[in-house]
Amino acid sequence: MVFHRWLDRWDEHRAQRGEAAKKATDFILDAGRAFPGAEEINSLEQFCVRAERAVSDPGFYDEPAGSARGFDLHNGWLKFPSEIATDVDENNTVWAKLTESCSRDQVLVIFHHWNASARNRQIASFFSRRGITVVEIAMPYHFERSRPGALYADDMLSSNLGRTIQSIRQAVLDGRKLIRWLKSEGYDEISVLGMSLGSWVAGLIAAHEPAVSKASLFLTAGSLADMVWTGRATRSIRDSLEPAIRLTDLRRAWAPLNLENFAHDLARPDLALQAVFATRDKVVLPELTKHFIEKLHQAGAVPEVLKLNCGHYSLGAPPYILLGGCSLKRFLSRAKAPNGIIRSAIGQSKI
Template sequence: MLDLWDERRAARGDAAKRPMRPAIDVDLPFPDAAPSSDLDALCERAEAAADDPAFFTPAPIAAEEVWWQDGWISIPSPLPSDVETNNTVHASVVEGEGRGHALIVFHHWNARERSSRLARYFAGKGVTVVQIAMPFHMERRRPGAENVDDILSANLGRTLRSMRQAVLDGRALVGILRDVGFERVSVLGMSLGSWVAGLVAAHDERVGCAGLFLSAGSLADMVWTGRATRHVRASLDGVVELAQLRRAWAPLDLTRHAPKLARCGLTLQFVLARRDTVVLPNLSEQLVGAVRQAGEDPRVRWLDCGHYSLSLPPYILGAGRSMAAALATA
């Protein structure tokens, strides 16, 4: 019955997901490159960027550009796009106790609203909860868009650029929270948001705890095998091979950043689903194994549910308790 519930939940989003013509667009993630549809050129630039810390390092946000009022933070995105509504980062804030600990939450793909229950749960434990809108979601949505194709699609360059924007937005928010006096800043990401949270934690030593829910290492492999991304795979079939997709999205592969996720001072909490058809369990196991091989034994909670049914009790309660325990030790 649980598997059937997950499948019905997944099917609800299928109507807005349509195959599209694959595109490379090297100049989107690498503006200094000439406009090109050369896949090899994108792969070469992406593999170099995966080892370049500057790729995920944002320019500073000036204090006068930060708007914080009535439970909201707004800042200009460090990496503006061609969609005006997407160029301002919006985050809701539910205050905990003082300036002790802040938790930045990165939602799942195609999220349409923030979770008030999540905010109340962690705020009740004294943690200030900051729920960011990732690129092209919620207030940042492209006008008229049914599905958030701008952040994950068969346009390889746009996906890489949008995910980079998400990481830069997140790191800018980490800096703002530290600047106003928060002693500790942690991150929590769910599904696609876990890739963003993982990359923020890997590249920003100011992050003390990272919760990665429904996560894996290779975004390319997740797209290639996952239930929610069949339309992307269908678009790429016969045009782009999996090995090429891995190279094109190399900076987004958390296994490549496993040594940084294993750094001293970072508490890492995984919450994973044994019956997940979106992020297959073997892909999650590969990321956990890579972190262990890098020298750290992360906290791992496996739940006997699917990708979408993680949101149901008792699974969501177990996930919340695991993250709360990790935050307490960070």
Template sequence: MYAWETRLTTRDTNRVVRPLEWGLDWARRWPLVNGNFPSPGGDSERFLHDLNDKIVANSDEFFAYQTPTDFRLETRKIELFPTGSNASEKAPKGDGIFLRFTSPVRTPYPENDLVNARWFETGGRRAVIILPHWNANGIAYNALGPLLNRFGISVLRMSKPYHDIRRPAEIERSDYAVSSNICRTIDAARQAIVDLRSCIDWLYQQGKDEVGVLGTSLGSCYAFLAAAHDARLRACAFNHASTYVADVTWTGQSTRHVREGLERDGLTLDRLRQAWLCISPMAYVKKFAQSPKKCLMIYAKYDLTFIPELSRQAEAAFRENGIDLKTVVLPCGHYTTGETPFKYMDAYHMVRFLAKNL
């Protein structure tokens, strides 16, 4: 299983090693900053250390937003938007219905700031927002839409920042979502949480007021952060879960190129953990536990990307804080979860949980 997993994590050759950048320009529009930036040549790391603590203590303000006013549905051709260097998958023929709106969080990339979410509608009040994994293409998880529809659950499959149709032309992969640019990575997470919460606003406008979220890998991290700050999410399926963004980056096979760029400039795990504290689930477990939710946590026994030790730590933190949690351990790895037969096992547990708890 480890050999299979390693083959899958190393098949792409278009990962780019980038140098460490603090990226403070990305923070200039953030709440809580108040223009208090270090002078040129100042201590950027100390500034971010203190800012992370301030964000965690005032996270409702950091993840606050204005509901978009330009929600609209578009019918458009289904496209793949591949990220792998040897992508052979093809998009199915036909059109899909997509929710589009302008993200309340703005970046230098107009294509990234136009939110995209495939809409699979059915009757009733129940709906789920799906957040795919890091570097997912444009059709990943679409099969869950019709499947959940059969259980009376409508689905929004949201493209995360810098993914598929939102990916800037200058990058082949969704590198800007998680990279060695510290503040850009934080900004991408903030945008994802705000975009997801905006999707909830739209669902409520459609009469869908029993809402859950299903996130995989990086999408799981974003889903947790959103649910910690939005009590409207009443059922949460975390498909691969971990503790700190830094720890996953440091220990996972999928992020070796990110770690390499950070280590070249002398950054350590402890320092990175503090730099990304404000977008790490462990910083908000107590806040997450404040509103009642049903939760499913799925992790994989042979995972080399979200290593099981970190998943077990996340599970323990959930239980210590009284969170209503069901845990499933799959007999595979991170990437092999998407392979037969494990993808069917994974889908079974997620769909069964959501059908029962929404």
């Protein structure tokens, strides 16, 4: 179809923007960043064993005690200290934009995509007018948290295995800290929305934070290792990884970042799940998303699934953004049952 060929070309053109800034870098274990106190790990096998152990460690994504302190809200901007201190000072303060509604019944926390250049003002405005407060958090090394002089957020996702784990873990801990603050401020129903890389963060938060009752994951999959290895936007990272590590070992090394390893946590009965994916996606391949959804089903989850016949970037253009937005609105508008349990029905839409 002519339209879809044009759509594929548009997605490829969009993927090329900013690609010149992405360079191959050194492969580094950096175990001390990923697992505090594990500086003695100096082999890939040791790293993988420690990473696999972290999957079953209930404290790996838990907040430290007393972490609810340090919040400062002024003129719609919220800032607070991150739960992890890094060597980039700017990254150690978390910034979030609040777009308040007339009610404190419901709040949506948005986790943006990798290398996002702007927050989602239109989404925030749309939902705030409909009674849902929107909080747009800056993930590590993005927006106000960027490393000075950085051309893109290479510290959040890279061939440095340990820093990538630290960055995703930092994003999860920061998100959980924000969510607990929102709960203390009187918000009743807390939902999370993750886009692309942000969907991994939102998914991990939903798996570990009982205060989250709805999670919408756009352009998502389970294995971050597979996404990086096969994705159009992460070729430079694969070029850096491939001489030093096989995909099978990368899966082990990044096991704590694989949402499929937490499928049973995502299947808890009081969590509603939505997955939106693009069937022409070259960044997060549809096969990876389908595999993740199968794992969710096997764990007993009943996610609402929307598939759109577009690409990764063209999902942000009409008519696909309208279809995705309407689906998200319906998902967030679904009321809790009297016992507090929310179950989503399987739904599919195809253009």
